Amino acid sequence: MTRILTILADGFEELEVVAPVDIWRRGGLEVTLCSLLREVQVTGRNNMRMLAQTPLEDEVLENYDALFIPGGAPGVQKLMSHQPLSEILRSFNHKKKMLISICAGPLVLAKAGILIDHTLTCHPQTEKDISSHCQNLTQDAVVVSRNIITSRGPGTASELAFTVLALLTHPEHAEKVRKEMVFI
Numbered sequence: 001m002t003r004i005l006t007i008l009a010d011g012f013e014e015l016e017v018v019a020p021v022d023i024w025r026r027g028g029l030e031v032t033l034c035s036l037l038r039e040v041q042v043t044g045r046n047n048m049r050m051l052a053q054t055p056l057e058d059e060v061l062e063n064y065d066a067l068f069i070p071g072g073a074p075g076v077q078k079l080m081s082h083q084p085l086s087e088i089l090r091s092f093n094h095k096k097k098m099l100i101s102i103c104a105g106p107l108v109l110a111k112a113g114i115l116i117d118h119t120l121t122c123h124p125q126t127e128k129d130i131s132s133h134c135q136n137l138t139q140d141a142v143v144v145s146r147n148i149i150t151s152r153g154p155g156t157a158s159e160l161a162f163t164v165l166a167l168l169t170h171p172e173h174a175e176k177v178r179k180e181m182v183f184i
Helices: 015-026 075-080 082-095 106-111 123-134 154-168 171-179
Strands: 003-008 032-035 039-044 049-051 066-069 098-102 144-146 149-150
Touching: 003 015, 015 032, 015 075, 015 106, 015 154, 015 171, 039 066, 039 144, 066 106, 075 106, 082 106, 098 106, 098 154, 106 149, 144 154, 149 154, 154 171
Parallel strands: 003 032, 003 066, 066 098, 098 149
Antiparallel strands: 039 049, 144 149
């Protein structure tokens, strides 16, 4: 079974976590919510609280096929300042494992220095901060650039999830889940 590690820090954008995780789990992927710090209760930017299943330092990272970085400016700032996470991202990238990010989340990938030869998208307010870190910046809803998948923001979270589901399973399977959820 394909496993996705989702990294949460206080200030994450709630919809950018809930929609993809729900869709991926409906699609049969195993998704682990992981707290950046020891505390497993993580508070989103709109004060919604989520319980992560584990702190990052307790996870065996080799067990995962993909890593997901949600947006939410306050959370992204915390993720960017966490040096061990940058090392984890570089390791995943070196192994060609899937790295998924949305909204301001690609800034975390940029901080890890892994976007130079990629095409990506991000939240409009993040574009000027990230443009020097990537080869090509687009305004597409979702962009697949080899092992790195990026998306614009909360309104594109479901499309990101279906794209990833299609890549990790099969396009017909993702379409089946989409129809079952009545996404048009």
